[in-house]
Amino acid sequence: MPAPIQTLTTVAEARAFVASERAAGRRIALVPTMGALHEGHLALVRAAREHADTVIASVFVNPMQFGPHEDLERYPRSPEADTAQLVVLGAEAVFMPEVAEMYPDGRSATVVTAGHLGTVLEGRSRPGHFDGVLTVVTKLLSIVQPDVAVFGEKDAQQLFLVRRMVRDLNLPLEIVSVPTVRERDGLAMSSRNALLTAGERQDALALSRALEAAGAAADRGVEAMLAAAQAVFQADSGVQLDYLAVVDPATFAPASDDHHGSAQVLVAARVGAVRLIDNAVVTLP
Numbered sequence: 069m070p071a072p073i074q075t076l077t078t079v080a081e082a083r084a085f086v087a088s089e090r091a092a093g094r095r096i097a098l099v100p101t102m103g104a105l106h107e108g109h110l111a112l113v114r115a116a117r118e119h120a121d122t123v124i125a126s127v128f129v130n131p132m133q134f135g136p137h138e139d140l141e142r143y144p145r146s147p148e149a150d151t152a153q154l155v156v157l158g159a160e161a162v163f164m165p166e167v168a169e170m171y172p173d174g175r176s177a178t179v180v181t182a183g184h185l186g187t188v189l190e191g192r193s194r195p196g197h198f199d200g201v202l203t204v205v206t207k208l209l210s211i212v213q214p215d216v217a218v219f220g221e222k223d224a225q226q227l228f229l230v231r232r233m234v235r236d237l238n239l240p241l242e243i244v245s246v247p248t249v250r251e252r253d254g255l256a257m258s259s260r261n262a263l264l265t266a267g268e269r270q271d272a273l274a275l276s277r278a279l280e281a282a283g284a285a286a287d288r289g290v291e292a293m294l295a296a297a298q299a300v301f302q303a304d305s306g307v308q309l310d311y312l313a314v315v316d317p318a319t320f321a322p323a324s325d326d327h328h329g330s331a332q333v334l335v336a337a338r339v340g341a342v343r344l345i346d347n348a349v350v351t352l353p
């Protein structure tokens with residue numbers, strides 16, 4: 069029989085729950101999510117359990133990280149199913165605030181900015197996105213004050229920026245990352261996959277195939293990797309490539325053609341009306 073889960077909807081409730089867990093000497097992990105939980109999120113919750121006694125997942129579709137023409141309204145929401153999955157995994161609490169609870173003034177006048185790296189790659193296609201992410205993550209960290217927070221590696225730029233923010237602002241917690249969970253055919257799990265038609269679901273495999281093609285070309289340098297990945301998209305007319313890049317994972321700056329060692333291939337593409345991202349780390353000899 070799974071243990072009951074605490075459903076927290078207000079900041080005051082979350083703070084009171086955290087205070088009682090702390091008073092009992094428990095280490096706390098936060099798993100920030102936007103809900104519509106899938107295996108990728110569940111892996112985050114399992115990882116959180118390895119690092120803490122009390123696991124709190126947040127489920128909040130953050131309007132501040134969506135642009136005016138993005139999919140905020142369409143973004144999948146399934147709070148009951150999310151809670152049921154968290155119960156099965158034994159999470160102690162889920163924090164599910166309403167928008168008005170997180171943004172009582174309608175919007176936050178104070179914003180955590182991601183700087184230049186917030187304006188490239190994902191940030192170039194989604195202006196303001198990372199400021200919205202960093203602001204809500206800061207709010208969640210400030211509400212829950214966890215010892216550890218767990219993020220997925222699929223959102224590579226988000227993970228990089230969150231880690232940098234924690235370092236820059238001396239936030240007193242550890243960030244743990246968890247590898248991307250994939251479907252059997254290679255498609256990276258994403259809440260947005262639920263919005264794909266069957267045909268688009270097939271087309272979406274172009275992203276993971278492009279990463280594989282780039283990886284297979286790694287011994288020929290960065291330009292060859294990009295060309296190999298690009299060729300996958302040229303062959304697949306159902307997918308509109310947004311960007312393809314190889315970056316140095318230490319800085320997130322573009323990797324030069326003679327880059328050696330670890331490199332991260334990043335891809336974003338539109339499949340029908342759905343925008344998907346994926347990435348892979350490869351080693352250049």
Ligand code: PAF
Binds near residue numbers: 100
């Ligand atoms: O990765 C996500 O689901 C979101 O960007 C996050 C970190 C929960 C902030 O809203």
